[in-house]
Amino acid sequence: QVQLVESGGGLVQAGGSLRLSCAASGRTFSSIAMGWFRQAPGKEREPVAAFSMSGGSTFYADSLKGRFTISRDDAKNTVYLQMNSLKPEDTAVYYCAARVSLGRGWSSQNSYNYWGQGTQVTVSS
Numbered sequence: 746q747v748q749l750v751e752s753g754g755g756l757v758q759a760g761g762s763l764r765l766s767c768a769a770s771g772r773t774f775s776s777i778a779m780g781w782f783r784q785a786p787g788k789e790r791e792p793v794a795a796f797s798m799s800g801g802s803t804f805y806a807d808s809l810k811g812r813f814t815i816s817r818d819d820a821k822n823t824v825y826l827q828m829n830s831l832k833p834e835d836t837a838v839y840y841c842a843a844r845v846s847l848g849r850g851w852s853s854q855n856s857y858n859y860w861g862q863g864t865q866v867t868v869s870s
Contacts, residue, residue: 747771747859749841757831765826767841767861775800776864777859778844781815781825783837783866790840792852794826798844804851812869828832830866838863 754767759786767779780795787817794805796817814827824841847857 747777749843749859749861749865751839751841751861754866754869756869759832759868759870761831762827762829763831765828765839765841765864765866765867767824767826768814769822769824769843772843772845774819777816778851779817780842780844780857781824781826782840782842782854784840784863785834785837788837790854792854793839794869795851796824797851798847806852809823816853817830828866831866833868834870836866836868838865 748770777864778798781793817824840861842857844857
């Protein structure tokens with residue numbers, strides 16, 4: 746089992762920045778691949794960013810490249826999502842997720858075995 750605990754969400758004005766954190770426990774951090782998804786009100790959950798299974802590569806939703814950055818601290822078993830130049834359309838619940846195999850690829854929810862509880866990000870205009 747893997748436990749994921751997100752933090753760092755909140756209310757920010759458009760143009761501002763936030764950094765989300767996701768602490769993982771219960772399994773060797775190097776054996777899981779971490780990712781971030783988000784779900785806006787009335788919309789389906791969508792992929793944001795993720796690491797490859799090896800941890801050596803990162804992937805991003807095309808629309809978020811250049812504004813969002815995923816990173817990790819293996820010593821802390823923590824993955825981060827740095828979000829810059831935030832827009833009101835970034836408002837969503839952000840979820841951390843972990844997968845133990847390739848599955849259907851980084852962007853498919855079905856690839857992920859474990860999920861955090863979510864953290865709300867609200868961007869005001």
